[in-house]
Amino acid sequence: MKILLVEDEPGLVSVIVRGLTDAGMEVSVAADGATGLEMAVGHQFDLLILDVMLPGMNGIQLCKEIRKQDDNIAILMLTALSSTENVVTGLNAGADDYLAKPFKFAELEARIRTLVRRSKKGDSPKTVLSLAGLEVDTTSKTAKRDGKAISLTATEYRLLEYFMRHQNMVLSRIQILENVWDIDFNMGTNVVDVYVNYLRKKVDSAHQVKLLHTVFGMGYIMKEDGNEASN
16 A cells, blocks of 8 residues: 655654554655645555645645545545634545544554545446436536536535435434544534535525435435425
8 A cells, every 4th residue: 555645744754654664554755745746646646644734835735736636546634723614624625534633543544544445446337326306426426406517525425425325314423424434523523514514505505495404303314305304
């Protein structure tokens, strides 16, 4: 497994490189965003680990630039800023996951393996998930409603696909966290609620028939009939 670590703290770099190397991974290092971008687009890596606070181009900017050229590479953000707002900013930039400093190395390794496993799942036959004019193409990772394309971030797409694969099922916030992000977020955050609101604006706001509903005290449900739920 080949990993690019973009981090400017020598002590942390040493710990991560030593630990990942001992775990059988090959690690390359860049100490600033510009160098990280050059290495990321010029070489083949299975996963990128990006610190948010970098000299020059920061990790958020770096992530956005990488995503312009590669939609598939797994990206894990390291940040000392773990508030919901900062997490959402990183995910919206194209990151697949985040890990707040300080962290335990075992958690870092587990998240790396989860992200790489998810990104390397084999291509499946083209499947289009449909509901009331909403279509999600799981091969091209695109969505449209009534023929009009919906622009989604990577995280928004994963959330929408999860809802579409579980139509008419009430999904708790914990279920969504575990299946969309593949990790256990701090339950004190409202990341799920934030992203559900993002989806509502893009999927439902321009349509009379609403599909994404809140089931109070339980979670959310994707269904055409909202009689048992409320927006």
